[in-house]
Amino acid sequence: MANEKNLIRLSPSEAREYGRRGGKASGEARRRKADFRKTLNMLLTAEIDSEEWKPVLEALGVECTLESALNMAMIKEGLAGNVKAYEAIAKYSGQNGRTDSDLEAQTAKIQLMQAQKEKVQKVDPEVVETAGTDPHDVIIPELWDIFDDQEHEHQIITSGRAGTKSSFSGILGISTIVSDEPAAVVVLRKRHNKLRKTVYKEMIRAIGRLGLSKDDFDIGVSPMEIRHKKTGNVIYFSGSDSIDDTKGIIDEDKPIRLVILDELTEFFDVGEGEEELTNIEATFVRGNDESFRMLYLYNPPKNPNAPVNVWCQKMELRPDVVHKHIDYRDVPVSWLGKKLLESAELLKETDFRLYRWVWLGECIGVDDLIYYMFNENHRHEPESKHYKLIGIGVDYGQQNATTYQAAGVNINKRRIEGIDEFYHSGRDSGKQKSPSDYARELIEFTDALHEECSCSAFYVFIDPSAKGLAEEIKRLAMQTRHYGIVIKDAENDVAVGIQRVQKCLTYQIMSVSEKQENLIREMGTYEYDPKSIESGKEKPMKVDDHCCDAWRYLIMGLWNKIKYFLPDGERDE
Secondary structure, three states, X not given: OOOHHHOXXXXXXXXXXXXXXXXXXXXXXXHHHHHHHHHXXXXXXXXXXXXXXXXXXXXXXXXXXXXXXXXXXXXXXXHOOOHHHHHHHHHHOOOOOOOHHHHHHHHHHHHHHHHHHHHHHHHOHHHHHHOOOOHHHHOOHHHHXXXXXXXXXXXXXXXXXXXXXXXXXXXXXXXXXXXXXXXXXXXXXXXXXXXXXXXXXXXXHHXXXXXXXXXXXXXXXXXXXXXXXXXXXXXXXXXXXXXXXXXXXXXXXXXXXXXXXXXXXXXXXXXXXXXXXXXXXXXXXXXXXXOOEEEEEEOOOOOOOOHHHHHHHHHOOOOOEEEEEEOHHHOOHHHXXXXXHHHHHHHHHHOHHHHHHHOXXXXXXXXXXXXXXXXXXXXOOOOOOOOOOEEEEEEOOOOOEEEEEXXXXXXXXXXXXXXXXXXXXXHHHOOXXXXXXXXXXXXXXXXXXXXXXXXXXXXXXXXXXXXXXXXXXXXXXXXXXXXEEEEEEOOOOHHHHHHHHHHHHHOOXXXXXXXXXXXXXXXXXXXXXXXXXXXXXXXXXXXXXXXXXXXXXXXXXXXXXXXXXXXXXXXXX
């Protein structure tokens, strides 16, 4: 019989080492199982050239694969009177022998068991505290090895849309702080104002996914942190510009085991890139002799020359780095949902090249022509004769062109429809106009649209640099009583604006009137600067781009209304 004298006492370092070995072995076993499934699926979907089955399958319009032949063989056995074969066919085709009363009884039984389970949990709080889900059950198999990996200090995960890397970071972060080992986790984003709605939210979701109770944590917003009550371990959230503030509140008794850098591309686009990452590592690795790792998450930009992609290629050469790329096809279908999969398939059909970047996360390269998807299908007159809302994008120039691009929101057709344009170039015409001239012409433009489309609400999105013109338009707009004009500064995030216009084009939720001849012309010539593509930070050529800028302002301004015309998976960046 065992007693305390027979027990072997392990030091903390020995316990960690045994745990590491166990985790590594567990990960290897899971990888073998996952590899077996992959190999089996590959074999089942392989084409066959069988004299017996190929004519039959082709006649039925079924693919000639090993899987199809196996199914046909099972059906043949069932027709021959093989009862087990028939039962297997019925089972896997979704049929069964249960009556409605049987199913109702089973449902009632499940509900009773659930009620008993909840009652036990309420009576015994120890059950709630110790209950939990194996983290491997709520992360995809392709990420098991990284979850168990204690050897590589730098772990990079890239993916296309819906790759579940953010979900993985939440599971890893919560799992780290609920362990008995003293630990702290630091989560960083360059744009710290987006932390709460992104990775902070994923960490809170992970508590439920792991079968834990939120009551076991102190979840704070100011400062933003999640502390496990039992262990005292904590997750800190910060922007990279406020690292010093974060260092000031970190408990020195809790060594930092994990640093998560979410949306890594931001550190290169608006930060100092590689140098900043090196400084972050130096800040948090200090004093951590073991069990320290940094997790980097991002969706690769299109451009292979983008700084974050170049950094990743350099990191892959280091022995302390592991890089895993995943996409939505690695995720169980039940986790994704039908609508999201339909969104992926729709883009695959309409623009396969864009699908490879958005959903598969491939660096497809950057086209010189920005709106390469613009074609004759986008050029037709508006289908609606009346609009409740018309938006107007305004790009202003003195010698350069000034243009107004108007479009109506057609809710019934789920489309934004181009209606008309105003265009004047002081350089081309040799005639300069003042802001008051342009303001008067805009009111005349809206007067005509009001009469033509019976519209009483106009949203005008003006080039942010054209303050004088905006004030002149506001002054004149106050004098009209026939309809309303709302003047707003245009959002001028060029990259996001281009991406949104591309979505509208790809999914055919925008059209352009033949009256907008200057916009049509620019759509066919609007290009990236080749030098900017080579440097990895693509920027449009500032030549003959005024109509494209005005249309971008319009799309950005109305985005919260028209994005619902897109498939579910395409409504956010």
